[in-house]
Amino acid sequence: MTSARPHIDVRPISEDEIPDWARALNTGFLRGPRATDAEIADRGSYIVPSRTLGAFDADRCVATFRSFEQELTAVGGATVPADAISNVTVTATHRRRSLLTRMMAQDLAAAKDRGDVVATLIAAEYPIYGRYGFGPATWATEWTIDVPRAGLDPRRAGPEDGGRVDLVDSEDVRKLGPELHERLRRAQPGAIDRSERWWQVTTGALRLDHRPWTEPFHAVYRAADGTVEGLAAYVCDDTWSDAKQPLCTATVKDLVAVTPAAERALWFHLCSADWVVRVKTGWRAPDDLLPLLLPDPRAATITTQADWLWVRILDVVRALETRTYEGTGTLVLEVVDRAGMTGGRWRMEASPAGASCTPTTESADLTLDVAELATLWLGDESAVRLAALGRVQEERAGAARVADALLRTSRRPWCPDMF
Structure with a gap:
């Protein structure tokens, strides 16, 4: 004879329950069963308990779900209020008990009552969210550029349009980046807003013990009139062959450009750095200009192409x-x-x-x-x-x-x- 399963309570968490919720989140994402004090303090600084759900079996959190305010750009540049969903997990011991369904229903009902037009998420697994009314609305592509094969003129000194590329510091990015990104997202369907915390974390002003940090290089493109039209953040490894030949890879963390000239200048800057023989582009639009900017587009090989932003229409x-x-x-x-x-x-x-x-x-x-x-x-x-x-x-x-x-x-x- 088997015992009946106990009732599992699905509800918003309290501030005192953040450590248990963070432990369940890490367990669900296979990051290890322990949440550090630094991680708990960080999460407590930005999550909204009323929009952070947990499923509790007795006193233990066994599933997690969080949403937050977001603006999503529609076709034409207008924005709509979105219910952004993240941190969704169900512990392996409690699968197939409709916990995600209950959390999703609570959150979407609250979002509709608030007047959100859509809900959004980025799916770790494809088959999960269609049954809740989400569909893949944008895709993303990552390329790896074989720099020696790209066909760029090694004598090229910089942009030929009167603009220039400068390296700047993180402090400059925190001043220039938000306004530039606003220009991009107002023109780019599918783009979302970035919070002040996003800029603090990505530029190292806010360093988190549970997230490894490497200071990136920051390159800014300025048009001939001095207007900032592009910004790239990237890191480089230090790889050499046994024959003492540089084999370094530049990995793009972020590249924002509001004009084709800025895109061209920043990609050429990345492909012109001494010792760099490979550039990993990070996630880009599937129809990014990049491959065709190169004299030999075949030098840019698609590494990954996959669904990205999922949308659920509420209105x-x-x-x-x-x-x-x-x-x-x-x-x-x-x-x-x-x-x-x-x-x-x-x-x-x-x-x-x-x-x-x-x-x-x-x-x-x-x-x-x-x-x-x-x-x-x-x-x-x-x-x-x-x-x-x-x-x-x-x-x-x-x-x-x-x-x-x-x-x-x-x-x-x-x-x-x-x-």
């Missing part, structure tokens, strides 16, 4: 009315939401002048899950492709092509950040 009307549209057209969408949060039939009328989205009883043109709507909303995915996969149902012939003409963007959305 269909505000999501579709906030973004912009290059074409003109009308679609009736039957949105299926198994959680009952935002499903229904909606008539969308869109044009370059704006869009309206209203409930309707008209026959649907397309039927799709709210997760598939999320993959289309930022402009990256094709409704025609989703229809071919059976993930969008075309109720009117040609409706998927109309959706693509309205929703797809000329450049792909991109989220530069992990959270």
Whole structure:
């Protein structure tokens, strides 16, 4: 005879429970079962207990979940309030007990009540979040550049457009970086805001005992008029061959550029550093200009390409009315939401002048899950492709092509950040 499983309480944590919650988080991510005092103090400085959930079996935390405020840039540059989800774990001893489902339901309900338009996350594993209405809305690509093969002129001294690249210190980055990033994210669908703490941590002003720190190099691109248009942070290893030949790799930690000239200048700077024979780009947009900036694009080899930002739409009307549209057209969408949060039939009328989205009883043109709507909303995915996969149902012939003409963007959305 087996004993009944005890009830597990899912609720927001108290400040006193942060150490137990941090231990459960580290256990779930296989970082080891202990949270240091420094880590506990750091987490206590920024987490919001009312938005930090734990699942408790008696007095022990066995699952974790945290959300926080975020702004997400929609197509066209307007931002929407987002419920950013992170630190999701379930301890191996308590799997298959619907703990994640209960935590997710609590958080999304609170987010909808607050008026958040979407929820966002970066998924450690692909199959988990589709059942909660999330869809992959941006992708990311990492390249490794074989510098000797790239074909760059070794006699090149710097930008040829009148601009210049300067190395600066972390203090300069804390002054220049936030405004530059704001310029990027206001123009980049899929980008998110960066907090003051983000800049403090990434520039070493706030050093955390539980995170190894290496001071990066910082390169700034200034246009001919002195305007800062790009910033790169990177680290280099110290690798040499047995024949005393340098084999160093430069690894990009962050590269923000608001003009093609800035992108070109910063990538060429990285590929021109003495001793560097390889550049790892970090996570970039899948349609980044980089490979084609090189005389030999084959010198840039894709190392990783994967889904990145996942989106869950909480308010269909505000999501579709906030973004912009290059074409003109009308679609009736039957949105299926198994959680009952935002499903229904909606008539969308869109044009370059704006869009309206209203409930309707008209026959649907397309039927799709709210997760598939999320993959289309930022402009990256094709409704025609989703229809071919059976993930969008075309109720009117040609409706998927109309959706693509309205929703797809000329450049792909991109989220530069992990959270």
